Amino acid sequence: MSNSPEDPLSPAALKILNDLDLLRANDIRWRDGKAFSLTYCASDDARHLSETAYRMFSHENALNVAAFPSLKNMQQEVLEFVMQLLEAPPSGAGFMTSGGTESLILVVYSALQRAIALRGSERPLNERFNVVLPSSAHAALEKGCTYFNIESRRVPVRSDWRADEQAMIAACDDNTILVVCSAPQYPQGVVDPMELIGNEALRRNISFHIDACMGGMLLPFLAPPHLPWNFSVPGVTSMSVDLHKYGYTAKGAGVIVYANKELRQHQTFFTDNWLGGMYGSSGILGTKSGGPIASSWAMVKYFGVDGYRNLALTARKVALQIARHIDAIPELVLRAEPDTTLLCIGAKDPQSLSIFAVARALRANGWYVDEQTPPDSMHLTVNVVHENRVDEFVSDLKVAVAHSLKIPSNDEKGNTPLPYGSV
Numbered sequence: 001m002s003n004s005p006e007d008p009l010s011p012a013a014l015k016i017l018n019d020l021d022l023l024r025a026n027d028i029r030w031r032d033g034k035a036f037s038l039t040y041c042a043s044d045d046a047r048h049l050s051e052t053a054y055r056m057f058s059h060e061n062a063l064n065v066a067a068f069p070s071l072k073n074m075q076q077e078v079l080e081f082v083m084q085l086l087e088a089p090p091s092g093a094g095f096m097t098s099g100g101t102e103s104l105i106l107v108v109y110s111a112l113q114r115a116i117a118l119r120g121s122e123r124p125l126n127e128r129f130n131v132v133l134p135s136s137a138h139a140a141l142e143k144g145c146t147y148f149n150i151e152s153r154r155v156p157v158r159s160d161w162r163a164d165e166q167a168m169i170a171a172c173d174d175n176t177i178l179v180v181c182s183a184p185q186y187p188q189g190v191v192d193p194m195e196l197i198g199n200e201a202l203r204r205n206i207s208f209h210i211d212a213c214m215g216g217m218l219l220p221f222l223a224p225p226h227l228p229w230n231f232s233v234p235g236v237t238s239m240s241v242d243l244h245k246y247g248y249t250a251k252g253a254g255v256i257v258y259a260n261k262e263l264r265q266h267q268t269f270f271t272d273n274w275l276g277g278m279y280g281s282s283g284i285l286g287t288k289s290g291g292p293i294a295s296s297w298a299m300v301k302y303f304g305v306d307g308y309r310n311l312a313l314t315a316r317k318v319a320l321q322i323a324r325h326i327d328a329i330p331e332l333v334l335r336a337e338p339d340t341t342l343l344c345i346g347a348k349d350p351q352s353l354s355i356f357a358v359a360r361a362l363r364a365n366g367w368y369v370d371e372q373t374p375p376d377s378m379h380l381t382v383n384v385v386h387e388n389r390v391d392e393f394v395s396d397l398k399v400a401v402a403h404s405l406k407i408p409s410n411d412e413k414g415n416t417p418l419p420y421g422s423v
């Protein structure tokens with residue numbers, strides 16, 4: 001049976017495709033650079049390639065890569081590419097995942113399995129294992145802790161929004177199995193300091209994860225000064241990087257890299273305790289599409305190190321352009337100088353201006369920005385698709401601020417943030 005993209009479609013199939021196009025009439029306009037959240041777009045050519053590669057392997061099943069050596073080889077090449085960017089040691093070993101959330105859930109799971117292997121599963125009555133993490137670390141870690149009944153021990157960040165290493169160290173105890181830092185954290189876009197935490201993880205012989213889901217494809221190319229953030233930090237046991245963010249691949253593609261295969265083995269799952277024979281899997285999913293793997297492989301080949309360097313430098317340049325415009329708008333404040341491309345913006349005087357009203361005025365004008373709290377803020381994930389949109393965005397932002405100054409700050413509807421993720 002042929003599956004070439006050139007095959008003419010039947011009238012019934014064409015009608016369904018047309019209906020699909022109609023269905024997305026109210027979706028955010030990310031392809032033309034109007035969305036500062038959820039989506040990334042490098043160029044029409046790259047997107048077309050990534051979608052075509054995805055389509056070619058969308059029905060292939062990465063549940064069993066022995067049946068699809070193509071997927072096994074592509075996955076290995078993608079992993080090697082990312083490991084080189086992270087300065088992983090030669091012993092480094094990883095897996096592709098469906099993205100940051102699966103990676104972070106698996107990090108919690110593998111830390112738990114490792115702790116059980118090292119210390120046994122018996123816990124004193126009323127004691128649970130815990131994970132120590134800054135208040136800024138991603139919500140998916142909360143999900144992992146909830147799934148595995150582990151205490152999430154959140155430690156407030158410093159006034160510059162970075163992890164408070166001393167406070168994190170003080171929060172660790174004999175039940176701590178994992179500490180986490182981010183490069184950068186999502187809410188304010190800053191890289192955590194992590195060397196003291198890494199040394200503490202070494203001293204305690206516990207897992208230490210760096211969440212570089214956002215920064216893994218950017219920081220290798222950005223000039224210091226940014227803090228050490230990769231496997232060069234002492235004690236790092238694993239790192240996560242998302243390709244469906246600044247790798248510009250189709251959705252469903254992340255990478256988790258461990259410092260060695262012994263650490264990685266705590267993530268894998270095997271059972272023959274059923275009537276279907278030996279079942280092994282590397283992640284949470286069973287059947288999984290080969291599409292994200294093929295799309296990632298295609299993007300890695302298409303851009304290579306030099307291409308990703310250009311993309312990272314461009315996205316950074318655009319983010320800094322917007323940051324300087326924000327500095328010049330008296331009613332707004334940039335919460336932190338960004339370490340990569342994430343901008344967090346607040347109202348200088350929240351009594352006279354609701355930043356959520358500003359975000360909604362922008363949305364009414366076709367833009368899409370995230371709203372987050374605490375504190376009440378607007379969040380922009382800047383990527384290369386915004387390169388030619390800066391002036392238009394800044395002009396609309398100024399109009400949105402002027403419009404919102406007229407809305408009372410106690411307007412309840414305008415002051416409830418829209419969720420970052422929804423069901």
Ligand SMILES: Cc1ncc(COP(=O)(O)O)c(C=O)c1O
Pocket residue numbers: 099100101102104138140182184185186211212213214242
């Ligand atoms: C730092 C960080 N980690 C993890 C994630 C989760 O990634 P995903 O939504 O792709 O599962 C995100 C998402 O924005 C993130 O910013």
